[in-house]
Ligand SMILES: O=C([O-])CC(=O)C(=O)O
């Protein structure tokens with residue numbers, strides 16, 4: 001597996017001057033579709049992992065092994081650099097080390113580790129953050145656990161919508177100081193907020209959950225944003241397609257009359273059928 005090659009491509013994107021949208025992927029076939037369509041990177045979110053593996057909402061009930069297992073299946077299916085949302089690193093700084101070991105082995109190109117207090121503690125009604133000191137310890141643990149220096153570690157914070165813009169900046173600067181490769185901000189709402197963050201920090205920026213005038217790629221690129229998430233619609237689209245198909249079959253529609261089913265040609269493409277046909281000929285006589 002050429003993990004290093006794809007990690008170098010991921011790093012080159014962070015080091016460039018453009019902002020791109022990743023393809024939101026959740027399994028081997030979705031990752032191949034994103035690659036075939038020309039997405040430069042794939043994104044495997046924690047929420048999507050919970051949906052895919054457990055059929056559960058994004059409440060951190062998923063385990064690290066389940067997450068890393070699905071990330072590996074995605075990675076082995078193709079050649080797309082994969083960014084993953086490793087949530088809070090599945091525990092404290094020691095768990096963060098383990099998270100980096102498992103995800104590096106699973107072939108990911110980049111991962112974010114966030115400073116949200118997860119899973120949600122008893123009795124809390126709104127999201128909370130861990131202290132900056134604990135966040136820095138987690139970032140250092142992550143960097144120390146990495147064996148391939150090309151694996152990217154992004155420090156992620158939702159502080160801008162939980163505490164304040166100033167706190168988000170303080171956290172970004174502390175994680176920069178700790179040595180991370182990129183800063184991932186969630187909850188930025190306005191250009192003024194992004195301008196302030198960009199001004200006060202140095203590293204490439206990743207943005208999650210943006211809308212409105214924060215969706216202009218040229219503007220984002222000029223503010224050092226290199227990756228902007230667009231949500232995770234492909235999984236929801238797959239749910240709808242499966243729902244509609246099962247519903248139509250249950251209501252008596254003949255299989256040949258179903259709408260919205262992948263053609264045999266598309267199925268062959270996404271399963272890399274031609275490779276298997278060649279291997280079958282070459283190795284099974
Ligand atoms: O990736 C995002 O847009 C937000 C997030 O953390 C998730 O979905 O798990």
Ligand SMILES: [Mg+2]
Pocket residue numbers: 045046047058085087
């Ligand atoms: Mg998440």
